[in-house]
Amino acid sequence: MKKALIILGILVVLSSVIFTAPLGLGAKVGDPTGLYIRSYTSSTTFIGITAAWSFTEDYLWLGFDYNSISKGTFGAIDLGYGGGVHIGIGDGLNFGVRFPVSLNYAIPQSPLEFFLEFAPSFNVIPEPKFNLSGGAGMIFKF
Numbered sequence: 001m002k003k004a005l006i007i008l009g010i011l012v013v014l015s016s017v018i019f020t021a022p023l024g025l026g027a028k029v030g031d032p033t034g035l036y037i038r039s040y041t042s043s044t045t046f047i048g049i050t051a052a053w054s055f056t057e058d059y060l061w062l063g064f065d066y067n068s069i070s071k072g073t074f075g076a077i078d079l080g081y082g083g084g085v086h087i088g089i090g091d092g093l094n095f096g097v098r099f100p101v102s103l104n105y106a107i108p109q110s111p112l113e114f115f116l117e118f119a120p121s122f123n124v125i126p127e128p129k130f131n132l133s134g135g136a137g138m139i140f141k142f
Contacts, residue, residue: 021047023142024113028052030135032061038139044069048084048100054133059090065100078104086121086133096123096131111141 024038024046034052041047050063065084073079080102088094098121106113118134 024139026139028137059088095125113139
């Protein structure tokens, strides 16, 4: 019950931001693997939300990031970077901070965007631990 209330509280707070900005919905494949939402707060910033399964940690993984984008860093490929938090829900509760870095390619004249992400992270709860996560993904922008 406590886990459900934590998740519900986070979703309520984020919903005010998510549904007032342009959205991108998609998926990530890697660790973790699952659903991905981007809420574009400006042309160079977005909030990334991931609901996925971590195969290495064997739990439901929720990530909440604030990212900036440097457009045209590598020609048509944009560099994304930011910070956020992640929550793992399994046998116990895990919580940590993360620092995602991504390469993003938006297909011209299309709502599709592809990305590669690498995110070093540091678990705080239940015990201090360094982690790495990452993968590839696709977003359909609305």
